[in-house]
Amino acid sequence: MAEHTLIAVPTHSRWNADLAPRLTIEPGDTVHFECQDASGAQVHPGMTVDDFQSIDRGRIHALTGPVAIHGAQPGDVLQVDILNVTHRGWGWSSVIPGLGFLKQRFTEPFLFHWNLDAATSSSLAPAIVPLRPFCGIMGVAPVEHGELRTRAPGIFGGNMDVRELATGSALYLPVQQPGALFSCGDAHAAQGDGEICINGIECPADVSLRFHLHKRQQLAGPLIESSPALDHASPAWVVVESSTDALTAAHNATNRMVDLLTSRWNFDPIHAYLLCSVAMHLHLSQVVNEPMITVSASISKSILPQRTLFPTSL
Amino acid sequence: MAEHTLIAVPTHSRWNADLAPRLTIEPGDTVHFECQDASGAQVHPGMTVDDFQSIDRGRIHALTGPVAIHGAQPGDVLQVDILNVTHRGWGWSSVIPGLGFLKQRFTEPFLFHWNLDAATSSSLAPAIVPLRPFCGIMGVAPVEHGELRTRAPGIFGGNMDVRELATGSALYLPVQQPGALFSCGDAHAAQGDGEICINGIECPADVSLRFHLHKRQQLAGPLIESSPALDHASPAWVVVESSTDALTAAHNATNRMVDLLTSRWNFDPIHAYLLCSVAMHLHLSQVVNEPMITVSASISKSILPQRTLFPTSL
Numbered sequence: 001m002a003e004h005t006l007i008a009v010p011t012h013s014r015w016n017a018d019l020a021p022r023l024t025i026e027p028g029d030t031v032h033f034e035c036q037d038a039s040g041a042q043v044h045p046g047m048t049v050d051d052f053q054s055i056d057r058g059r060i061h062a063l064t065g066p067v068a069i070h071g072a073q074p075g076d077v078l079q080v081d082i083l084n085v086t087h088r089g090w091g092w093s094s095v096i097p098g099l100g101f102l103k104q105r106f107t108e109p110f111l112f113h114w115n116l117d118a119a120t121s122s123s124l125a126p127a128i129v130p131l132r133p134f135c136g137i138m139g140v141a142p143v144e145h146g147e148l149r150t151r152a153p154g155i156f157g158g159n160m161d162v163r164e165l166a167t168g169s170a171l172y173l174p175v176q177q178p179g180a181l182f183s184c185g186d187a188h189a190a191q192g193d194g195e196i197c198i199n200g201i202e203c204p205a206d207v208s209l210r211f212h213l214h215k216r217q218q219l220a221g222p223l224i225e226s227s228p229a230l231d232h233a234s235p236a237w238v239v240v241e242s243s244t245d246a247l248t249a250a251h252n253a254t255n256r257m258v259d260l261l262t263s264r265w266n267f268d269p270i271h272a273y274l275l276c277s278v279a280m281h282l283h284l285s286q287v288v289n290e291p292m293i294t295v296s297a298s299i300s301k302s303i304l305p306q307r308t309l310f311p312t313s314l
Numbered sequence: 315m316a317e318h319t320l321i322a323v324p325t326h327s328r329w330n331a332d333l334a335p336r337l338t339i340e341p342g343d344t345v346h347f348e349c350q351d352a353s354g355a356q357v358h359p360g361m362t363v364d365d366f367q368s369i370d371r372g373r374i375h376a377l378t379g380p381v382a383i384h385g386a387q388p389g390d391v392l393q394v395d396i397l398n399v400t401h402r403g404w405g406w407s408s409v410i411p412g413l414g415f416l417k418q419r420f421t422e423p424f425l426f427h428w429n430l431d432a433a434t435s436s437s438l439a440p441a442i443v444p445l446r447p448f449c450g451i452m453g454v455a456p457v458e459h460g461e462l463r464t465r466a467p468g469i470f471g472g473n474m475d476v477r478e479l480a481t482g483s484a485l486y487l488p489v490q491q492p493g494a495l496f497s498c499g500d501a502h503a504a505q506g507d508g509e510i511c512i513n514g515i516e517c518p519a520d521v522s523l524r525f526h527l528h529k530r531q532q533l534a535g536p537l538i539e540s541s542p543a544l545d546h547a548s549p550a551w552v553v554v555e556s557s558t559d560a561l562t563a564a565h566n567a568t569n570r571m572v573d574l575l576t577s578r579w580n581f582d583p584i585h586a587y588l589l590c591s592v593a594m595h596l597h598l599s600q601v602v603n604e605p606m607i608t609v610s611a612s613i614s615k616s617i618l619p620q621r622t623l624f625p626t627s628l
Contacts, residue, residue, distance in 0.1 A: 093588045101568055102587060110584055124585055126619045129593050190592045192613075196568055197591035246560040247607070250598060254415055254510055270424050271438055273416060274407045277511035278504045279443050284564060284596040284609070293561070295598070299506075305440045 008034040011062040014147040021068035027213040049111040065183025072180035079212040080171040085133040087189040091203035101196035134166040136186035143176040153242040161286035168227025174219040214310035236298040253297035325376040328461040335382035341527040363425040379497025386494035393526040394485040399447040401503040405517035415510035448480040450500035457490040475600035482541025488533040528624035550612040560607040567611035
């Protein structure tokens with residue numbers, strides 16, 4: 001149960017299964033990650049939009065890691081307990097021509113700076129924006145080898161931009177490579193379901209995560225056991241699916257939730273289907289990480305008997 | 315400020331601008347609607363799935379109304395305060411071959427009966443399903459004349475299946491026909507965002523609504539001022555859009571939310587866009603009312619200064 005600290009640099013901006021781990025830990029250990037903002041500390045308070053346009057976009061998303069988990073193998077499940085995500089009082093959001101959900105309407109470059117109090121920001125007054133920092137990207141090295149851009153999420157996690165990944169939640173990921181090779185970054189002090197302009201409140205962050213390993217467990221893709229959100233009263237089980245088609249992602253998430261209720265709570269499949277119809281919620285977590293759309297299917301934990309989904313923890 | 319009671323029968327199962335109003339009221343009046351379940355009282359507790367298959371599906375959705383609001387004209391906004399929606403202790407959900415989000419997986423007909431306590435149902439034990447009754451359908455007569463099936467929602471409201479339409483919420487609809495001609499029904503004691511099997515907990519219900527009229531107001535489609543939900547801590551402004559394509563519905567809802575923030579809260583459009591990116595949530599309210607998908611874009615009321623959106627109420 002050791003604790004480790006991993007400073008941000010050198011960050012990495014590609015998924016790469018052959019990247020040497022910066023740290024190797026035992027299951028049960030905690031790592032305190034220092035995370036740069038998604039630009040890799042190129043954006044700074046007061047930066048002009050002109051200067052913003054000349055940043056090196058190849059350095060996005062400037063992830064911290066990878067961390068190898070001793071003994072992790074493909075077929076295992078990595079549990080990531082999100083102990084704490086803290087912003088550092090400042091963040092930014094931008095409009096980048098050609099990107100974003102309303103790119104036909106908002107065609108000019110724009111850079112906005114946020115001052116962040118502990119729990120809110122009034123930089124867009126009169127709006128009072130509630131803050132709930134999380135990592136837009138948490139993932140293990142993908143099964144494919146070679147350098148892969150970080151924009152698209154997948155089975156390995158990655159750029160899911162699922163706002164439920166805040167302090168108090170746990171993320172379960174299927175291990176794809178020996179050692180798992182976990183990285184995180186792209187912290188958002190706040191973000192809506194959709195992340196429509198392509199940014200949340202982008203910010204540097206301090207992120208404390210505890211890792212557990214569950215040997216030889218079935219898991220088809222990312223699963224979250226969420227903490228109470230600012231605007232959701234109850235913690236939930238959240239299945240995360242990404243696809244180039246929104247309804248395909250929703251289909252896959254729904255099928256996985258039916259499977260989860262069937263395999264872990266012993267519902268008949270038809271009863272699981274009905275339960276999802278009356279109590280499961282489909283959210284568009286992000287609609288801008290082209291070509292992928294991410295859909296979350298969530299069901300309140302209060303509806304179901306308590307379960308430890310992966311009991312054989314290491 | 316009169317109160318009226320409208321018994322369910324005769325129900326109607328088509329939108330029809332030429333249907334004579336069963337009741338004409340003044341703005342400010344309250345109507346207590348008796349609503350049959352969506353089947354038009356053909357389904358009853360203990361009904362077998364065999365009997366269910368022979369019901370007259372042409373009688374779905376068995377709406378109560380229409381109610382004419384005196385003085386309402388196209389170009390006005392009808393405000394519907396949802397004072398109370400109460401189930402009657404029993405409901406049903408079904409699987410209908412060829413319908414539903416997982417219709418390739420669940421191909422056999424199925425009928426499930428729910429016993430409903432005041433706030434929960436334990437019929438699918440060990441799940442405890444929270445109840446929050448609402449009308450799957452609330453709408454005014456569409457602009458088109460002739461008999462229109464009720465499955466597809468639209469600008470006029472209709473089969474939106476937006477679960478935020480529960481007790482305490484207000485629905486704003488753009489009037490399409492003289493008198494507005496409001497009807498409601500298809501009550502659900504509970505339903506998830508998605509309504510994936512094509513049913514919520516379908517139930518008869520008692521529905522009390524108060525109507526206000528706002529003359530000559532811009533409103534491009536349904537808008538909800540929601541009450542606190544069971545699983546959402548904060549009331550929200552909710553823009554509702556339906557389209558044959560999920561992302562088109564999400565686009566239209568997002569554009570309308572930007573317009574709302576710009577026109578009613580005086581945000582610069584670019585600031586409204588950023589605010590939506592960090593604080594607005596896109597939900598798939600229903601994915602089964604073919605050919606339409608309904609997306610809700612919501613922003614917590616607590617984020618924004620209080621506004622009465624349509625102040626010139628009649």
